Amino acid sequence: MSVLQPIRKAAIIGAGQMGLGIAYVSAVHAKIPITIHDPSSSVLSSALDKYKSLISRDVSKSRLTQEQADEALGKFSIVQGDGSGEGIGEPLKDDVDLVIEAIPEIPELKLGLFKRLGRILPSTTILGSNTSSISITKLSASAGSNLSGDEDRKKSSERVIGIHYFNPVPQMKLVEIIPALQTSQNTIDRSKAFGKACKKEVTTSSDSPGFIANAILMPMINEAIIVLEKGIATPEDIDTTFRLGMGHPMGPLTLADLIGLDTCLNIQKVLHNEFGDSKYRPSNLLIKMVDAGWIGKKIRKGFYEYD
Ligand code: CAA
Numbered sequence: 001m002s003v004l005q006p007i008r009k010a011a012i013i014g015a016g017q018m019g020l021g022i023a024y025v026s027a028v029h030a031k032i033p034i035t036i037h038d039p040s041s042s043v044l045s046s047a048l049d050k051y052k053s054l055i056s057r058d059v060s061k062s063r064l065t066q067e068q069a070d071e072a073l074g075k076f077s078i079v080q081g082d083g084s085g086e087g088i089g090e091p092l093k094d095d096v097d098l099v100i101e102a103i104p105e106i107p108e109l110k111l112g113l114f115k116r117l118g119r120i121l122p123s124t125t126i127l128g129s130n131t132s133s134i135s136i137t138k139l140s141a142s143a144g145s146n147l148s149g150d151e152d153r154k155k156s157s158e159r160v161i162g163i164h165y166f167n168p169v170p171q172m173k174l175v176e177i178i179p180a181l182q183t184s185q186n187t188i189d190r191s192k193a194f195g196k197a198c199k200k201e202v203t204t205s206s207d208s209p210g211f212i213a214n215a216i217l218m219p220m221i222n223e224a225i226i227v228l229e230k231g232i233a234t235p236e237d238i239d240t241t242f243r244l245g246m247g248h249p250m251g252p253l254t255l256a257d258l259i260g261l262d263t264c265l266n267i268q269k270v271l272h273n274e275f276g277d278s279k280y281r282p283s284n285l286l287i288k289m290v291d292a293g294w295i296g297k298k299i300r301k302g303f304y305e306y307d
Contacts, residue, residue, distance in 0.1 A: 012026070013037045014038060082116075114129070140181070141157060220252055222286065
């Protein structure tokens with residue numbers, strides 16, 4: 001049996017709540033140096049502040065010693081740009097073993113990024129996507145699409161995989177691994193080992209819209225919004241029903257606010273388009289909330305208001 005090459009250095013593209021969480025577990029648990037990339041300097045500086053505060057909280061709760069905290073702070077750096085060298089910033093260097101993208105859940109954005117990264121990074125660099133629903137097989141094809149030789153295209157596609165974390169990443173103990181049709185066994189094995197190094201349990205799903213989690217979760221959230229829209233119950237009563245009646249840690253509307261209503265809508269659009277089944281049609285109220293810009297906890301207003 002061949003020995004798996006460990007991930008020694010990673011880059012995270014996208015410094016929003018998911019990207020920051022993935023960077024945190026990579027640096028603190030997997031103990032590898034990471035760079036986090038985002039075109040926005042304000043998003044990057046806010047990610048750096050949040051990272052520092054997560055580390056301070058770990059020290060105050062005795063989960064890290066001061067020495068371990070200093071080590072974790074030294075492993076984290078921010079870089080402006082999306083790592084592809086297009087637009088702002090320098091392209092990623094070939095010493096990165098793994099890239100995980102956590103950019104907005106918009107198919108054209110992710111396909112474009114994989115096309116650019118597929119061209120500039122050697123085929124030994126794993127390209128992971130934290131997508132909640134978009135086809136990994138399409139992302140994999142995109143990573144090969146900018147190369148001329150058949151062999152180069154094949155190799156570039158084989159290193160693409162879904163590595164899907166859950167929000168809030170430091171707390172949630174799961175990573176879903178989603179191989180594309182083209183993904184090599186070596187990419188699967190190294191990605192699973194990395195998920196475990198981040199102290200997560202790993203499940204595997206084949207490449208189907210929404211994978212395991214969101215194929216089940218998003219219809220549930222959508223139905224909760226429809227119950228609200230029809231005036232059947234208040235947000236508080238819907239959520240209390242799930243917390244106390246079903247033992248969920250938070251109700252579906254609070255959870256939707258945490259995930260982000262824009263993200264929920266984007267995922268539901270992918271499920272609706274890909275399955276072509278009206279049962280996945282996003283509710284009117286969800287669409288209107290996003291149109292109003294009330295996208296949840298990150299802007300302090302969604303189904304609830306936050307201080
Ligand atoms: N970000 C970071 N940390 C957070 C957080 C957030 N949004 N919310 C809570 N926490 C932290 C708290 O600071 C606290 O940390 P300490 O241990 O340092 O004190 C810890 O989580 C526990 O928090 P609380 O005691 O305040 O509250 P809790 O016990 O109710 O736990 C929770 C909070 C972990 C979020 C829990 O409510 C929960 O598990 N909720 C369900 C979350 C969930 O289902 N996530 C998956 C969403 S789906 C997804 O992400 C995938 C996708 O593709 C859409």
